[in-house]
Amino acid sequence: MPLLRHTWxxxxxxxxxxxxxxxxxxxxxxxxxxxxxxxxxLFKRVGAQGPSSGSYIEFLTxxxxxxxxxxxxxxxxxxxxxxxxxxxxxxxxxxxxxxxAIVLSQVIRAGLTAVVQALVILLVGLALGVRVHGxxxxxxxxxxxxALLAGVFSGFSHGVALLMRKQASMIAVxxxxxxxxxxxxxxxxxxxxxxxxxxxxxxxxxxNWGTSAARNAVLVGGHWGPTGIYLLLLxxxxxxxxxxxxxxFRAYQRSI
Numbered sequence: 006m007p008l009l010r011h012t013w014x015x016x017x018x019x020x021x022x023x024x025x026x027x028x029x030x031x032x033x034x035x036x037x038x039x040x041x042x043x044x045x046x047l048f049k050r051v052g053a054q055g056p057s058s059g060s061y062i063e064f065l066t067x068x069x070x071x072x073x074x075x076x077x078x079x080x081x082x083x084x085x086x087x088x089x090x091x092x093x094x095x096x097x098x099x100x101x102x103x104x105x106a107i108v109l110s111q112v113i114r115a116g117l118t119a120v121v122q123a124l125v126i127l128l129v130g131l132a133l134g135v136r137v138h139g140x141x142x143x144x145x146x147x148x149x150x151x152a153l154l155a156g157v158f159s160g161f162s163h164g165v166a167l168l169m170r171k172q173a174s175m176i177a178v179x180x181x182x183x184x185x186x187x188x189x190x191x192x193x194x195x196x197x198x199x200x201x202x203x204x205x206x207x208x209x210x211x212x213n214w215g216t217s218a219a220r221n222a223v224l225v226g227g228h229w230g231p232t233g234i235y236l237l238l239l240x241x242x243x244x245x246x247x248x249x250x251x252x253x254f255r256a257y258q259r260s261i
Contacts, residue, residue, distance in 0.1 A: 011103045015110030016117070019084070033118065037073045037126045041066060045133070048193060066130035067147060067219035068192035073126065074119035074151040075212050078158030079183050081115040082166030082175055089170055098258065108163055108250045112243070115159035116152035123151035138226025146222035146232055153239035154215035160246025167253035186212045191220070214238050 023029055041062075049061040088094050097107055127137065127147065137143040165178050189206050190213035196204055207213040218235035221228040 008103045008106055008109075011106035012110045012113065015106055016114050019110065019114045033122060034125055037069060037122050038129050040072065041069045041126055041129055041133075044069065044193060060134065062130065062133050063135045063224060064195070064220070065193070066126060066135045067150075067223045068216050070123045070126050070147055070151050070219050071154055071190075071212060071216040072187060072192045073122050074155040074215065075158055075187070076183060077119050077122070078115045078155035079162050079179050081111060081155075081159045082162030082164075082179075083172065085111060085163050085166040086170060086172055086175055089166075094257075095261065098261075104254065104258070105251055108160075108254050109247065111163050112156050112159045112247050112250070115155040119151040119155035120148050123148055135223070137223050139222040140226065142229075143222035143226055146236070147219045149236055150215045150218040150222075150239065153236060153243050154211065156243035157211050157239055157246055160243060160248075160250045164246065164250040164253040167250065167257045170257075186210060189213070191216050211239060211242055 045062045045065050048065070085094075094107065098104070127135075127144070131137075137147070139146060162175075162179070166175055169175055169178070189203055190210050191199070191207060192212070196207060199207065214235040218232045218239070221232045
């Protein structure tokens with residue numbers, strides 16, 4: 006099937022580009038480890054996990070998985086801007102390439118990257134005494150939440166990149182949206198300690214859906230019904246943002 010073949014070729018191309026700059030591979034591995042260790046030390050004495058949630062590092066680990074996937078997806082649109090600036094996209098348009106594969110491959114690449122980083126975070130968490138109470142299904146749930154959350158914001162990010170086409174504008178949008186969504190979720194602090202208005206907003210925050218799905222798998226090892234609902238919501242939203250990115254790509258095509 007041409008769509009699958011072209012999408013896979015694009016994903017491999019992006020992986021090769023990443024391999025040419027090993028510093029980014031090192032940063033992708035080390036950065037989530039630093040978040041886990043630094044936030045774990047910073048908040049462990051303030052009881053941010055609540056009185057009955059065990060150790061803070063165990064509470065935090067799925068939150069860092071979600072935060073890493075979220076920010077990775079949100080910033081992934083920078084790759085599209087680089088391709089636009091170097092006229093790589095224009096060359097693809099002149100080739101017999103399935104157009105949707107150009108956008109879809111970026112979303113898939115963001116999801117795969119988030120899965121690799123989630124594995125690193127979980128392994129570091131295991132070394133620090135974290136236990137995934139959901140067993141094998143728990144591991145799969147965490148990886149699925151990571152991939153879907155990255156996909157949600159990767160689709161949005163690439164849509165914005167195709168509309169704005171400037172790095173400065175992309176950075177401004179990512180910061181304006183990213184930081185509020187992070188703090189309007191339970192990444193660092195349990196929902197029980199949030200003010201009522203933040204709890205109300207968090208129910209509709211996709212970052213919190215991913216965090217809750219991963220945390221149920223790690224901390225509880227159950228609640229598979231709510232976890233499945235969160236994953237389905239993320240999958241549906243990822244489809245919506247991917248369609249948004251595809252629409253923006255068609256708008257870009259019409260503008261050249």
